[in-house]
Amino acid sequence: MDFRQFPVGPGDRVLDLGCGGGRHAFEVYRQGADVVAFDADHGELCGVNGMTRAMRAATEVPPGAHAGCVGGSGWVDTAVHVALFPIVVGDLYDRVRQIDQPYFQESRGKRLGTTDFASFQAKAREKGVAAFRAVLEPARRILRDQKFLAGEEPSYPDYALAGAFLWARIASPQQLLEPDDPVHAWRRAHARPVRWHGPQGEGCVTYDAVVFDLLTALLDSWTLWNDVAGSPEDGMRWRRRYLEITYGCGAYRPYETLVREAARDVGLPESLGEGLERRWGELCTLARSARCADQAGGCRWPWRPTARSGWAAKRRIAWACRSRQ
Amino acid sequence: MPFKTVITAESAGFYKPRPEPYRAVLTALGTAPERTLFVAGSASDVPGAKGVGMPVYWHNRIGLPPRD
Numbered sequence: 001m002d003f004r005q006f007p008v009g010p011g012d013r014v015l016d017l018g019c020g021g022g023r024h025a026f027e028v029y030r031q032g033a034d035v036v037a038f039d040a041d042h043g044e045l046c047g048v049n050g051m052t053r054a055m056r057a058a059t060e061v062p063p064g065a066h067a068g069c070v071g072g073s074g075w076v077d078t079a080v081h082v083a084l085f086p087i088v089v090g091d092l093y094d095r096v097r098q099i100d101q102p103y104f105q106e107s108r109g110k111r112l113g114t115t116d117f118a119s120f121q122a123k124a125r126e127k128g129v130a131a132f133r134a135v136l137e138p139a140r141r142i143l144r145d146q147k148f149l150a151g152e153e154p155s156y157p158d159y160a161l162a163g164a165f166l167w168a169r170i171a172s173p174q175q176l177l178e179p180d181d182p183v184h185a186w187r188r189a190h191a192r193p194v195r196w197h198g199p200q201g202e203g204c205v206t207y208d209a210v211v212f213d214l215l216t217a218l219l220d221s222w223t224l225w226n227d228v229a230g231s232p233e234d235g236m237r238w239r240r241r242y243l244e245i246t247y248g249c250g251a252y253r254p255y256e257t258l259v260r261e262a263a264r265d266v267g268l269p270e271s272l273g274e275g276l277e278r279r280w281g282e283l284c285t286l287a288r289s290a291r292c293a294d295q296a297g298g299c300r301w302p303w304r305p306t307a308r309s310g311w312a313a314k315r316r317i318a319w320a321c322r323s324r325q
Numbered sequence: 326m327p328f329k330t331v332i333t334a335e336s337a338g339f340y341k342p343r344p345e346p347y348r349a350v351l352t353a354l355g356t357a358p359e360r361t362l363f364v365a366g367s368a369s370d371v372p373g374a375k376g377v378g379m380p381v382y383w384h385n386r387i388g389l390p391p392r393d
Binding site for chain 1: 329331334335337338339340341342343350354356357360361362363364365366367369370374379380384386387
């Protein structure tokens with residue numbers, strides 16, 4: 001390209017779609033424009049990224065000019081997911097709704113040549129996760145030099161790759177990365193558990209930790225109280241009174257005591273407390289509860305312990321968390 | 326996904342929405358309140374967690390009214 005016919009300079013913003021080896025991106029960057037080099041080939045992008053960094057280090061570009069590299073989705077979709085799928089497919093299948101399992105078996109079974117997903121996954125893991133980690137090499141090379149795949153700020157390639165990790169993480173406990181891997185550091189530092197659109201429209205906010213009220217925001221204790229009480233109306237009266245008591249009780253008093261007191265205060269049998277304890281193993285997540293409300297037999301906490309835990313709140317919740325892991 | 330820590334009313338010595346259980350969580354996590362999102366299930370956690378400086382998302386799946 002003859003840049004005398006196409007003058008660019010400081011203040012111009014150039015998007016080089018399909019940048020390839022980067023010759024156009026290099027030139028407009030040298031002229032002082034802000035350039036984003038985009039390509040589906042991450043190998044090429046690694047080279048472009050290295051060159052723009054070298055140009056900046058060699059002061060070949062005017063101060064204030066910025067260059068970034070952005071990869072297309074092809075790499076994540078055609079390489080990362082393909083390498084990831086075999087080592088998590090059994091875990092994925094375990095988390096598919098019962099009603100969706102036939103479709104999963106048909107579609108994924110056709111692709112893999114088997115519907116024994118657990119065995120397929122076990123066999124894939126025998127080889128280790130080295131193949132998956134090798135696929136990440138383009139990202140690793142970029143992340144050795146910069147904070148994000150897209151440059152100084154995260155953009156599409158960061159979100160696309162983070163999405164693959166989040167997808168695996170919610171379905172599988174499989175460790176995918178070694179702690180000394182640059183991709184591990186990127187994921188830990190930048191793919192934080194939540195990116196949240198704040199209530200005042202302040203855009204994307206990240207948090208270091210998310211705290212759940214276990215029994216009301218993650219697990220559906222509401223339905224269990226209603227079932228034990230015999231109706232949603234009685235369950236809610238009982239629960240409301242229980243909350244009133246806890247709000248005003250000051251120092252801790254045992255959960256089971258307050259449950260009984262609340263039942264008595266609203267004219268229900270105190271024995272409902274024992275009923276709640278007896279059926280505690282039926283607790284399930286809010287999401288699962290909503291999905292299976294119309295299924296015969298209701299739903300049960302899917303990782304029921306082999307032996308009953310105690311009724312003390314600390315042990316009860318510790319059990320729930322242990323089972324969830 | 327494992328929980329990093331679990332705090333109960335029993336271990337904190339108080340029920341929510343007293344500030345002690347929220348503060349116990351922050352101490353256990355070692356995170357700043359403004360960097361820690363609290364996902365509430367009932368109305369009282371909204372002022373409770375906000376009271377110690379945490380942003381709150383109320384996961385109000387059963388349509389409870391806000392607490393006065």
